Amino acid sequence: MDVYFSHHIFDRQTYGGISRYCTELHRGLRRAGMQSRIAAGLHINAYLDEVDEVWGARVSKRAGTNTARLQFNRCTDSLLRALLPETAIYHVTFHDRVVLPKRARLAFTVHDLIRERVAGPEAFAQPLSTRKRSLAELADVVFTVSHCTKRDLVELFDIPADKIFVTHLGTSFSRFTDVRPDDALAPYVLYVGARQGAADYKNFAQMVRALSSSRVGQEANLVCFGGGEFTSEQVDLLDRCGLRERTHLMKGDDRCLARLFAGARCLVYPSLYEGFGLPPLEAMTMGCPVVCSERSSIPEVVGSAAVFFDPEDVESMSSAIEQVYFDNQLRTTLSRRGRERSRQFQWSTTVKKTLDGYHYALQRKTAR
Template sequence: MKVLFDHQAFTGLPYGGVSRYFFELMRSFAKWPEIEFDLSLRLSNNEYLEQESFSNHLRYRRLSGSRNINRLASLLNRMYSQQRIQAGKFDVFHPTYYHRYFLDAIDTKPLVITFHDAASERYGDLYPELGKGLYDVKKELLRRADCIISVSEYSKQEILRYFPVNPEKIKVIHLGTRLHKQSVGKVPMSRPIPMPYLLYVGKRELYKNFDSFFRAIQPVLQRYPDLHLVCAGGGSFSQQEYNSFYAARLADRVLYRPATDENLLALYQHARAFVFPSMNEGFGLPILEAFGNECPVVASNCSSLPEVGADAALYFDPENDASMAHAIERIVTDDALCADLRQKGTERLRDFSCDKTARQTLDVYQSLV
């Protein structure tokens, strides 16, 4: 059986949860004789593909900062994908994001759509930049799909809330991670900064709730002058963020680090805790990354996060500053609690793996052929 993945998630951005998801699927499939796959891609700067490339694409590092160049790359990739789809040399098509360009060409071939979250539907009116106009495209794709993979039970309920979809078409398949201590052997990663710190990972805008989180922890940082906050990924700090840090007299204690795998491994392993204050996550992969590196997790008590973290995380109300501050102060001061969460996180991680995700996804493909 042969599956065709397209270019969408691998165009424009070097990192991202969606491209990582598809990269890990392909990495598992590459080990198994019962499935073949192709990735229709011509131009990409995706960093995951640098580890193990599944296409003969070209990189354009020097020009990657140009929006026009990225648009051109997207157009050329789409034309190439259309050619591969029209050739028809596959049994199942699994696009990597939401675009209808392939619908006329795919004919009756089985179509699988992975639904990650309903952020654009839930927050589209408040934050149009999330892709408010995606609704009609998603609706059409979900109607045409032979199977919809949802990354969590929470996301399944979001699909049913916003779209007219038959629940029997939806298959919940949890994600996994390979970003854990065992991936670098028994030698621990060196400490990235000498001071104790809390770790925040990923984007900080909109419903990610970083501004509220920083406001809530300011009293905690004031009470513990050695404690720092490290933000990994999500882009460098904006001038507005710098102004906020300076106004709180904490500018020298809020640090930024790029979210490379090497950086994340070291940051998770030495953090006092990973804090996830997001208001909405389809799955919340960083929770598993923290579990895999024996890092205590403090997270919002909403969306999919309790589904993923279960009893292995400490939760707070992301809309209540006092609740956030109380949970974070507990993790800063209670060594026994941290040890307990590390142990529970290691145990919880056993329920998730990239190979398990890929095996269940392969079952979906085989059921359609």
């Protein structure tokens, strides 16, 4: 069996959960003896520097070059799809286009249906949603990263449950056990990820209000990792809440984030909806206590190794953050439980379950 990952997500992400998933899956398939290749074309992704059998080259993300780069990748991808044999798996990495191989089996991973859940019926008419649904319907096998997302696919897109395989994500942060905590801003609570635009479901503003109303907000720094620059609205909110001077934006690679996890009093993860929730898993791997929303797939990931809150209730969130921040014994317990919990999420398991799905796809199409 030969597996080919498409270029699509590597056009979009330098760092990010989906491209990390694809890279780790490719790495694991090769370790398992599979012929796996990433047909990345001219890409901007940093993770591909870590693996072999990448067809393409990393280029700088310069203004004005994006259109030409994407056109080149689409042309080479079209040629690849035409040449792949029936025994190959073509694994689409993102739903920015509906692309079908001529003979190979089509695999597709749906990471979440957040837009459809949060925005409601109007989201179903948006191009990204219609393409996601089309690929899920046409695919010989569909993967999801949580049981929560599988239920959403069945309920919202009417995808047959028997062709959906749940493959939980693994954690890549176990390789950072030697890092020293980043305590330059200590004491601090940590927020990781997007904060604006289509990411309103991440609930950043509600977390700011919760911190402001708690005793934690009177003494702790707030460190935000990734997610781009603060918008003017976010700066105004931080100012009104008295947190602007103690809020710090950090950027960097996975090792930088691992150091922040290692030094934080806790990770606060206030999201209203997730398809998986990778930052809590990464935090648990580093022994960072997790305070998080009780919604969607997040409890599926953290189990009993976190303190939960209602993400729409400022008082509930504020109380949970205070509970963990000020209780040394609780933080020690959460750190131990988190490390134990994180060991249940291994990329080797992801690979094994993915191979089960690939074999299903080969048998399914052969039977048509």
